[in-house]
Amino acid sequence: MIKLYENEKVLAEIRKHWFVIAGEAIALGALAVAPLIVLPILQSTLRSISSFEGNIPFFTFLFFYSVWLVFIWILFFVAWTNYYLDVLIVTNKRIVDIEQVALFSRDHVSVPLRNVEDVKVEIAGLLPSLFKYGDLHVQTAGESKEVIIPRINRPHDARRRIMEEYHKLHE
Amino acid sequence: MESIFSTITLFAFPIIIVVFIIITIVLEHHWKKYSVGIDILKRIRKIYYRVSAVLFIFVAISFALSFL
Structure with a gap:
């Protein structure tokens, strides 16, 4: 799905919730x-x-x-x-958000883990709380400042995963 | 009135076949290019082609019978 750098490993592929x-x-x-x-x-x-x-x-x-x-x-x-190819990939070096907008429209944002400043989870509403899905906000030091990945499955787990890798990188 | 329906039917049949072929080629291209997992791809293909085949059987039978 993405070209990996040397010594880069895919740790998690996080998709939008099945509710979508x-x-x-x-x-x-x-x-x-x-x-x-x-x-x-x-x-x-x-x-x-x-x-x-x-x-x-x-x-x-x-x-x-x-x-x-x-x-x-x-x-x-x-x-x-469109649903399946919309994916957030967490590697040991970066976060890659692939947004399949339409069949011929694909958006690709790559954020190095060293540029991550904060990861915020937003779960608003009854259905997101019941089905455990929500938005993930990744604040970065880069140009794009904030990357928002909407309606992903178990955003708290995704946040924990990203922060674990972030701390490993900064140890 | 019936002749209008017959004419539209006559045109709609090849159009749906062409549309199906084009979109299937595009979908197959996406599934291969962006690496949908092999197991999922097998299951998805099976469902997609089997149900499409059943639907096209209905399309073909009703097409033939609409001209009787």
């Missing part, structure tokens, strides 16, 4: 069933306001609905790929 992909899956699931609800309403509305009487033939409807499901299925895997 579950939310997208639920939204896509709702989109998948939407035509079954919307189409009958649309047909009856059209009948009531105009002289429209024709029904969509059953197999034509089935064809378009299957095509719709294929689109939803593809979109889910695009979302999963």
